[in-house]
Amino acid sequence: MTERIPEGVIERLPAYLNVLIQLRGDDVLTVSSARLGELTSVNPAQIRRDLTHFGSFGKRGVGYDIATLVERIQRILGADHVHRLALVGAGNLGSAIAGYNGLLQHGFVVTAIFDSDPAKVGTRIGEIAVQPAVELATTLHEQGIRIGIIAVPPEAAQEVADQLVAAGVRIILNYTPVIVRVPGEVTLHNTDPVQELLHTLYYLSRREGVARV
Amino acid sequence: MTERIPEGVIERLPAYLNVLIQLRGDDVLTVSSARLGELTSVNPAQIRRDLTHFGSFGKRGVGYDIATLVERIQRILGADHVHRLALVGAGNLGSAIAGYNGLLQHGFVVTAIFDSDPAKVGTRIGEIAVQPAVELATTLHEQGIRIGIIAVPPEAAQEVADQLVAAGVRIILNYTPVIVRVPGEVTLHNTDPVQELLHTLYYLSRREGVARV
DNA sequence: TAGATTGTTAATCGATTAACAATC
DNA sequence: TAGATTGTTAATCGATTAACAATC
Numbered sequence: 169m170t171e172r173i174p175e176g177v178i179e180r181l182p183a184y185l186n187v188l189i190q191l192r193g194d195d196v197l198t199v200s201s202a203r204l205g206e207l208t209s210v211n212p213a214q215i216r217r218d219l220t221h222f223g224s225f226g227k228r229g230v231g232y233d234i235a236t237l238v239e240r241i242q243r244i245l246g247a248d249h250v251h252r253l254a255l256v257g258a259g260n261l262g263s264a265i266a267g268y269n270g271l272l273q274h275g276f277v278v279t280a281i282f283d284s285d286p287a288k289v290g291t292r293i294g295e296i297a298v299q300p301a302v303e304l305a306t307t308l309h310e311q312g313i314r315i316g317i318i319a320v321p322p323e324a325a326q327e328v329a330d331q332l333v334a335a336g337v338r339i340i341l342n343y344t345p346v347i348v349r350v351p352g353e354v355t356l357h358n359t360d361p362v363q364e365l366l367h368t369l370y371y372l373s374r375r376e377g378v379a380r381v
Numbered sequence: 382m383t384e385r386i387p388e389g390v391i392e393r394l395p396a397y398l399n400v401l402i403q404l405r406g407d408d409v410l411t412v413s414s415a416r417l418g419e420l421t422s423v424n425p426a427q428i429r430r431d432l433t434h435f436g437s438f439g440k441r442g443v444g445y446d447i448a449t450l451v452e453r454i455q456r457i458l459g460a461d462h463v464h465r466l467a468l469v470g471a472g473n474l475g476s477a478i479a480g481y482n483g484l485l486q487h488g489f490v491v492t493a494i495f496d497s498d499p500a501k502v503g504t505r506i507g508e509i510a511v512q513p514a515v516e517l518a519t520t521l522h523e524q525g526i527r528i529g530i531i532a533v534p535p536e537a538a539q540e541v542a543d544q545l546v547a548a549g550v551r552i553i554l555n556y557t558p559v560i561v562r563v564p565g566e567v568t569l570h571n572t573d574p575v576q577e578l579l580h581t582l583y584y585l586s587r588r589e590g591v592a593r594v
Numbered sequence: 595t596a597g598a599t600t601g602t603t604a605a606t607c608g609a610t611t612a613a614c615a616a617t618c
Numbered sequence: 619t620a621g622a623t624t625g626t627t628a629a630t631c632g633a634t635t636a637a638c639a640a641t642c
Binding site for chain 1: 585
């Protein structure tokens with residue numbers, strides 16, 4: 169309980185959870201570390217070791233009960249209850265995020281959407297009416313929202329981040345390519361597809377290079 | 382040259398590059414490992430060590446020439462020339478991706494867009510006309526495209542992945558929450574915002590917990 | 595020259611993995 | 619009981635970091 173959990177373990181838990189939820193959807197009841205390892209590309213020994221940080225909930229000779237494991241990991245991550253999200257930016261990207269299935273599957277619900285464009289205010293995305301940006305602080309406090317998503321044009325990113333921080337948000341997902349500054353107590357996550365592309369590209373050039381020469 | 386580069390180094394290079402390009406845009410000429418470390422949250426010693434894997438291009442007492450470093454890292458990653466992308470799915474998400482600034486900044490250009498909805502075919506997103514899905518293989522071969530992006534509804538994800546693979550794509554970015562299967566020679570990248578959220582959530586619950594008790 | 599910062603070594607630290615006894 | 623798979627130890631491996639001589 170008091171033991172410090174390595175960063176790597178916490179990074180892998182969401183991947184386990186994702187696969188486990190899919191398995192549960194397929195009515196599979198138990199899974200071995202070997203099978204889970206295949207599906208997540210993680211070494212089975214590592215999976216077992218990761219899980220023992222939080223107790224021992226496997227059955228020797230059988231494997232792990234999927235329903236139990238899902239619940240346990242959700243509780244560990246704090247994903248065992250619904251989290252409300254505020255979305256800033258009601259353009260294409262904002263609409264796509266609001267309609268994203270994966271969010272709901274893991275207990276994340278967008279309950280407030282903001283846009284500075286008067287033409288967009290009042291329109292609906294799904295069931296949520298778009299509010300003007302000036303109402304951001306009030307609405308977030310009312311709803312007790314701690315997570316914000318930035319889906320506005322790059323120029324506005326820093327300003328929106330500041331507003332979210334001022335409104336008490338603790339986690340920010342930044343979808344712009346801009347490097348945004350936030351105070352230390354706020355966790356900023358940049359979801360930049362380009363970073364991933366560049367990373368993968370390295371291995372592609374190597375492999376092609378070998379094949380070509 | 383023949384030395385094997387650790388995975389971690391390759392993961393950090395895109396982060397360095399991103400910051401360096403922003404600095405270059407601000408007309409900064411040189412940067413020290415200390416400053417670069419601040420901006421990327423990486424230990425300065427680590428940055429210096431990372432860079433020596435590829436040669437030594439800093440000046441003692443001065444730092445690194447930004448223009449040179451940008452070029453070097455781009456060449457290492459294979460990002461020193463333009464890469465064409467194929468985008469499948471012309472909905473909100475697809476439109477957002479096609480209009481994403483960050484891609485162009487790093488030499489990625491969407492040059493082909495596909496959708497199975499006849500109503501969308503022929504419309505334009507930016508300068509690109511949406512093509513029917515049946516033309517995917519032909520167009521990709523014509524243009525020599527090696528990178529594909531899946532931005533379709535979850536149900537269609539696996540099918541699209543199969544088509545992209547069949548058309549010779551080597552890197553796939555999957556924007557659906559579905560676990561897609563691809564052959565070993567294809568690199569699949571799932572950009573799932575939920576995984577990041579879940580990860581961050583863990584630390585949030587801990588910190589709030591401490592504050593609350 | 596004096597100050598700054600790199601390149602590089604050597605020490606530390608932590609994460610990964612193989613192996614196997616425990617046990618379902 | 620026999621087979622399977624966990625939980626856990628111990629060994630390995632690699633990555634991170636501090637420190638400092640080299641040098642701009």
